[in-house]
Amino acid sequence: MSERPIDPIAIDIGEVLQKSVTSLYSSLVTRPTGRAVRMAIETQLHGAGTLSLSLIDFSEVVIIDFSCADEVVAKLLQQFLADEARDAFFVFRGVHEPHRDQIEVVLARQGLAAVLETEPDRFELVGVHSGDEGSAWRTLEERGTVEPEEVEGLFTGDQRAALDSLVGRGLAFRSPQSGRIHALSQLVAHLL
Numbered sequence: 001m002s003e004r005p006i007d008p009i010a011i012d013i014g015e016v017l018q019k020s021v022t023s024l025y026s027s028l029v030t031r032p033t034g035r036a037v038r039m040a041i042e043t044q045l046h047g048a049g050t051l052s053l054s055l056i057d058f059s060e061v062v063i064i065d066f067s068c069a070d071e072v073v074a075k076l077l078q079q080f081l082a083d084e085a086r087d088a089f090f091v092f093r094g095v096h097e098p099h100r101d102q103i104e105v106v107l108a109r110q111g112l113a114a115v116l117e118t119e120p121d122r123f124e125l126v127g128v129h130s131g132d133e134g135s136a137w138r139t140l141e142e143r144g145t146v147e148p149e150e151v152e153g154l155f156t157g158d159q160r161a162a163l164d165s166l167v168g169r170g171l172a173f174r175s176p177q178s179g180r181i182h183a184l185s186q187l188v189a190h191l192l
Contacts, residue, residue: 006053006089006173008188009044013072014060016040027063034071041076051087053173055188059094069102074110081112081170089170091184093117100126113171115184123185125171132162133171137183140172144186148179 016037017028028034045052056072058064064072073092080088095103095116107114107127116124125137136159140146146154155163163181166172173182 006051006187008053008055008091009048010055010057011041011044012057012060013037014057017061028061028068028072029063029065031067031071034068037068038071038076041072042079045080045088053089053091053184053187055091055093057093058096058099061094061099064099064102066102066106069099070106070110073103073114074106074112077112077114077170078110087170089173089184089187091115091117091123091188093188113169115171117185121185123183129171130162130165132156132158133166135159136162137166137171140166140181141183141185144183146181148181151181 013028017033019040028037041054041056045054048054056076077090080086080090092103092114093116095118100116100118103114103116104126106112111128113125113127113129113133116126118124123141125134125141129137136155139154139159140163143154151160151163163172167174167181171184173184173187174180175182
């Protein structure tokens with residue numbers, strides 16, 4: 001059970017913002033700013049190989065508008081989900097009320113879902129997902145890890161299909177070595 005299938009990468013959006021747009025401000029409020037931050041994140045991720053898990057930290061960001069949420073969250077997810085040569089997983093940390101609505105709206109517009117850490121050790125599945133996906137995600141989140149032989153006993157038939165969907169959408173991780181399914185929150189736990 002001590003398998004560490006992915007070493008997560010921590011990316012502090014406040015630092016990226018300062019380096020990318022040479023600003024002392026911690027606000028993401030224009031599409032060009034969001035694009036610059038996303039491109040800086042992509043540069044970091046391309047060096048991570050074909051399997052990566054990123055903890056994208058918004059803790060130091062005071063304001064984020066819809067265009068930046070679209071650039072930094074939705075477009076980042078879309079790009080890596082569409083890349084069949086890579087398996088990329090994301091957890092968005094430090095998402096508080098000033099940015100939560102904007103992130104949820106852009107996820108809904110694009111038909112995406114994401115795992116957010118909204119408070120220390122409190123994770124939520126937000127965006128577009130089915131009821132079965134939400135139920136399967138909560139069960140996985142409570143357990144942290146599910147062994148392959150436990151799946152049938154823990155999940156109904158529809159929930160098993162939903163669990164596979166969560167893995168396919170980058171919202172849970174199935175180890176190619178052991179077949180264990182991991183909650184993304186458990187994989188980034190040591191970075192929190």
